[in-house]
Amino acid sequence: MPRIPVFAPHIGADTLEHLSGALAAGWLGMGVLTREFEERIAAFLGLENRYVLVTNTGTSAFHLALRAAGVGPGDEVITTSFNYVADHQAIRACGAEPVMCDIRDDNLGIDVEKAEALVSPRTKAIDPLHFAGIPCDIDGVHTLAAKHGLRVLEDATHAFGTRHRGRKLGTFGDVTWFSFDPVKVVTSIDGGCVVTGSEEEMQRMQRMRILGVDKDTTERYKNRRAWEYDVVSEGYRYHLTNIMASVGISQIKRVDEFIASRQRVCRRYTEAFSALPGVRVPQTDFADVSPFIYSLRVLDRRRDALVAHLQSREIDAGIHFIPVHKHSHFAACRRGDMAVTEKVCGEVVTLPLHSNMQEAFVERVTGAVGEFFRGHSR
Ligand SMILES: *Cc1c(COP(=O)(O)O)cnc(C)c1O
Numbered sequence: 001m002p003r004i005p006v007f008a009p010h011i012g013a014d015t016l017e018h019l020s021g022a023l024a025a026g027w028l029g030m031g032v033l034t035r036e037f038e039e040r041i042a043a044f045l046g047l048e049n050r051y052v053l054v055t056n057t058g059t060s061a062f063h064l065a066l067r068a069a070g071v072g073p074g075d076e077v078i079t080t081s082f083n084y085v086a087d088h089q090a091i092r093a094c095g096a097e098p099v100m101c102d103i104r105d106d107n108l109g110i111d112v113e114k115a116e117a118l119v120s121p122r123t124k125a126i127d128p129l130h131f132a133g134i135p136c137d138i139d140g141v142h143t144l145a146a147k148h149g150l151r152v153l154e155d156a157t158h159a160f161g162t163r164h165r166g167r168k169l170g171t172f173g174d175v176t177w178f179s180f181d182p183v184k185v186v187t188s189i190d191g192g193c194v195v196t197g198s199e200e201e202m203q204r205m206q207r208m209r210i211l212g213v214d215k216d217t218t219e220r221y222k223n224r225r226a227w228e229y230d231v232v233s234e235g236y237r238y239h240l241t242n243i244m245a246s247v248g249i250s251q252i253k254r255v256d257e258f259i260a261s262r263q264r265v266c267r268r269y270t271e272a273f274s275a276l277p278g279v280r281v282p283q284t285d286f287a288d289v290s291p292f293i294y295s296l297r298v299l300d301r302r303r304d305a306l307v308a309h310l311q312s313r314e315i316d317a318g319i320h321f322i323p324v325h326k327h328s329h330f331a332a333c334r335r336g337d338m339a340v341t342e343k344v345c346g347e348v349v350t351l352p353l354h355s356n357m358q359e360a361f362v363e364r365v366t367g368a369v370g371e372f373f374r375g376h377s378r
Pocket of ligand 1: 057058059060083084086087129155157158178179180181190191192
């Protein structure tokens with residue numbers, strides 16, 4: 001029986017064709033395809049008067065957004081501990097400090113009331129994660145941010161294509177950032193992007209993306225280089241190459257198919273699990289959700305036993321997340337009460353979810369989970 005991985009990229013002949021075309025064109029670095037990937041992201045999201053900038057990782061997209069928002073030494077950024085450490089490291093890379101907030105029990109996103117209690121005179125921004133593709137209380141976050149004059153830099157790495165009140169994440173609000181890393185719904189091997197409503201801010205990020213050089217981006221978008229230029233700001237090597245963009249383009253052409261197939265599997269899982277004793281399924285019908293992972297909550301301290309049972313059936317399971325305040329490098333960060341985070345981190349298990357997942361895999365996962373809770377054939 002083949003082992004079922006938690007993640008499996010969907011790489012078809014179309015991706016190989018795009019890749020070999022990009023290699024054959026001979027312009028390997030940032031270029032025409034980088035720009036085309038940005039245009040396709042904007043078209044998919046349906047952006048109007050908003051700007052998208054692709055980067056070499058999601059983490060660097062967030063770092064650019066933080067720096068463009070002016071986050072620097074002495075500042076604080078509120079985020080959740082129930083999140084991936086990329087966020088906290090990017091905040092630290094600015095010389096700022098992450099302040100960790102608890103989550104809500106229903107959508108596992110930031111608890112806005114608890115976040116308000118953490119706002120200090122140093123707070124510059126708030127970074128809420130849409131966990132597993134399910135929208136957090138983003139309206140509450142925007143209200144809080146308006147009240148205290150904070151920037152909102154939304155972590156939508158799990159939610160490329162998710163809608164909130166009918167509008168795709170990224171089409172409204174302040175700044176939204178995404179990831180196209182190897183396991184995300186759309187991949188460019190590694191990659192990410194940031195979306196902003198400010199053209200001026202986008203241009204500043206564009207320069208910071210490529211070492212603070214002023215004219216390079218517009219020239220490279222045409223597969224050319226500027227031989228006369230000025231260096232006008234701090235800068236990083238965060239651009240996405242044509243080669244990576246070609247993979248991203250091949251993937252985004254199929255994103256609707258990927259999302260629809262993942263929604264179908266999530267619904268199958270929820271249908272199979274919702275009547276089981278001792279579990280909690282995600283609080284969504286997935287109609288507006290672009291699911292990155294399927295996160296099941298296992299009650300009564302049986303999570304690790306379920307993971308072991310799945311392993312015995314050649315099924316891998318993941319844990320999202322170990323709370324970041326438990327890691328030694330971040331243990332001293334300022335934080336509030338973590339009651340929900342402490343409970344939930346012992347309950348969550350990430351089941352295998354792939355784009356166009358094999359039917360036999362779906363059946364093995366639902367079968368093995370059902371068998372565990374119904375107590376047969378242990
Ligand atoms: C994927 C991910 C990131 C970082 O994206 P990379 O592209 O891997 O740098 C950040 N936060 C969360 C929650 C993620 O899942």
